Amino acid sequence: MYFGLSEDQIFFQDNVKKFLEDNASIDVIRKIANESDKTSKEDLHNGIVILGINNILIPEENGGLGLDLLFATAVGQSLGEGIATLPFTGSYVMAPIAIKYGANDEQRNFYLNEMSKNNVNFGVGFSEFFGSRNESELSFSNNKVNGKTLFVLDCDFATHIMLSDKKGQIGIVSLESSGIEIIDLITVDKTRIFKEIIFKNTEVDILENTSRSDEAISNAIDAGRIVTAADSLGASKAMLDKAIEYSKERKQFNRAIGSFQAVKHMCAEMAAELEPCYSILWHAAHSFDNKEKNKKIMACHAKSHISDISKMVSKKSTEVHGGMGFTDLLGLHYWFKRIGVNRQILGSPEMVREEAAQSQGL
Amino acid sequence: MDLNFGKEYKDFTKEVKDFCKKYKGVHFTESSKVPLSDSFKTGEIKMTRSDWQKILIEKGYFARSIPQEYGGHGGESDIIKSRIIAEEFAKSKIPPPMGGQGIDMLVPTLLELGSEEQKQKYIKPTLHGEIIWCQGYSEPNAGSDLASLQTKGELIDGNWVINGQKIWTSTAQYSQMMFCLVRTEPDASKHAGISYLLIPMDAPGIEIRPLVDMTLNAGFNEVFFTDVTIPEKNIVGKRGEGWAVANATLSHERGSLSDPNAMMNRLNSLIERMKQETINGEKVINNKVYRNKLMKIQGKVIAFQSNSLRVLSAKVNKNQDVKIAGMIQKLVGTELRHELEGFAIDIMGELGTLYENSPNIRDGGSWQIAYMYFLGLIIGGGTSQIQKNIISERGLGMPKEPKVQQGA
C-alpha cells in the first residue's frame, strides 16, 4: 500500500517546476500576459514539448510516454504553481483521452501519432455538453458543423479544434478548413487565452464511437476537471508559500507580521484546508486510472472542493500581503485570477456537485 | 499510488468478516460502571466486556503488538490490519474494542516510559477493562496553558502527598486510577517542575464532583485532593520529567479524536435521513439547496478520509513526509464532524431540535448530542486555536509568539 506520488512522478513534477522557475519568471509572464511577447511563449512551449508534457497520455505504440492521469495530475500541479502560460488541460489531457475512448482505429492512430510528433495540437471546446449558456449553440450534421461555442481551451498552438454537441458527440475540425471565425475572449486571467469560435458549414471529422456512447466525453471531462483542480492546487500552494515567506520578512510594530497570531491563524487555516486537497486530488486521479466505480464522484468532488479551498486561499494569502498583495507590481493577482478562472472552467462548483449527486443515484 | 493491501490483507479481511458474522449481536452484561452505548445493550450473545476484550486480544484484533507478558496478543504491530478491523467492525456494528484514556493514552505511555513493575501491574487489567483510567491534567487555571498547573506533590517519608484540584476530568466518577500531572519541583522552571503520577481513585482525601456538560450528561468532573498519599514509586519517568511523559500521550490522544471511518458512516446516515425527511411533500434529498450543501460536505469528508490514507501510508512507508497532513487532523476532523452534525439538524428544521425522549424525535436525538459532543472535542485535547498555533509555528515555521512577560 502506498498513498502518494511515486518517485518518478515527483521527479517529473520537479523538472517541470524547475523549468518554469528558470524560464518563466514573473517578468516573462507579465510580458506574455500583456501580449508584448510572442516569442517567449513559443520558447516555453518548445521547452515543455522537449520535457514531454504533450506526450504524457499518448500510448507508447503511438510514440508517446504511455503514462497515466496521476502523472498528468502531478505535472498539472507544477504548471499551476508556476502559472504556466501554456496549453495542457485541453490539448494534452482531454484530447488524448477523448480520442482513446471515442475514435475508431484509423482515427486513433492518425491523431495520436501526429500529436506525439507535435504536428497536431488540439484546442478543446466541450462546454456545449456540460453547461451551455445563452450565446452558444452547436450542431453536427452530414460531417459539417454549424453554430458557435464559447470558452474553447488551449487554442494557442492549436492546429485542430475538438468540439462536442449537446449529446456528447465529438467532432474534430482542422483550422485549415473554411468557415471558421475565431474571436478572443478576454478573461481576468491573462496567463491563458480562451476563444469563441463560430462555424459555418465547416468540415468535421466525427469520432466514430461518440455517436453511440458518451463514454469518451465523460472521461475527457472527468480528467479535465481533475487536472484543472491540480492547476488550482498548485497555484494555491504558490500563494500560501509566498504569504508565509512575506510574513517572515515584513515588519510592523517592530515585529515580523508572521508573529501576529491573526496572521499565523490565517496561514494555519490555509494549510489545514489545503493539505487534504492533495489527497483527494491524487485519489481522484487514481480512481480514474483504475476505472473505479466511484471515479466520476471523485473527479467531481476533487474539482468542486479544490475550487472552494483555492478561492479561500487566494483571498487570505492576498490579505497577508496587505496593500502589496493588491498591487500589479507584486503580480500575486496572476495566481488569484488563474484560480478564479479555473473555478468556472469545466463547470462551476455548484454545477459539478449536482453531477456528483446524480452519479451516486441521489 | 497503490491502494491494494495485497493477498495477506484480503485473507485477513475475510477472516475478520467471518468473525463479525459469528459474533453478530454480541452484547454486554454490565461489568464496569462505564455506561454502554444503547446499541450494545441488546442481542443474542451475552458476555462481560472483559470477556469480549479477552476474545479480541486472543484473536489479535486488539492490543496486537503488546507483549503477552503484559496481557497483549504479542504479535507484530500492523497498522493496516488495525484499519481493516476498525472498518469491518464499524460496518457490521460489532462492538469495537474498548478505548478510553487508559487504553489509548496510558498504556502506550507505560510501554514507552513506565518501569517494569508498572507495566506488569497495570497494563493487563487495563486492557481487560478491569481498570478504568482518567486523565488529570487540566486545572481551573491551567487549560491551554497546561504547564502552569499548580496541584502540588511533596515527597514526605517515601510517599507523595498531593493537594490541589483538577477539572474537566472525563470519566473520573467511574475510574479506578488517574494518571495525573502534579507540580513536584516548585523551584524549577514551569515545564521542568512537573511529574507524572499514578493515583488510585479510592485513596483517602479524593473528592469527585460530577460536572454536567451541555448535553446534560455528567461527562466530566472536578477532582479535589486533600493530603492524598500515594507510594513514591507511582511516578512514571523521573521527577520533573512529567511534561515530556505527558507529551508522549498527547499525540496519542489527538489521533483518536477524529476517526474518518466514523465520519463516513455518519455521512451515510445523514444521506438516509435526507431520503426519509420531507418538506411540503418533497423529499429533502431532492431539494436543490440541501443537496448542494450535502455534496459540499461529502467533498470535505472524502478529502479528509483521503488525507488519513496518506497519513496511514506514511506509517507503512517510512520515507514519506506527511508532517502537515498529520498535524491538521485534530483541527480539521473535529470541526468537520461538528459541521456535518449541525447540517443534519438543519435538514430536519424544527424536528432537529427535539431531545431526550420527545415524541417525533429522529435517531434518538443523536444529531443534537453529537453536534454538542464534537464542540466539546473542538475545545478538549488542545483547542482549535492551539492547533492553529502548532500548525503555523511547527508546521509552517512561522515565528513564535514573543513571550508574554510574567507579572512582576
Ligand SMILES: Cc1cc2nc3c(=O)[nH]c(=O)nc-3n(C[C@H](O)[C@H](O)[C@H](O)COP(=O)(O)OP(=O)(O)OC[C@H]3O[C@@H](n4cnc5c(N)ncnc54)[C@H](O)[C@@H]3O)c2cc1C
Ligand atoms: C469534553 C471535554 C473533555 C475533557 N476531558 C478532559 C480530561 O479528561 N482530562 C483533562 O485533563 N482535561 C480534559 N478537558 C479539558 C481540556 O483539555 C481543556 O478544556 C482545554 O485544554 C482548554 O482549556 P480551558 O478549558 O482552560 O480553556 P482556555 O485555555 O481558558 O481557553 C479559552 C479560549 O482561549 C483560547 N486560547 C487560550 N490560549 C490561547 C493561545 N495561546 N492562543 C490562542 N488562543 C488561546 C482557547 O483557544 C479558547 O478559545 C476536557 C475538555 C472537554 C471540553
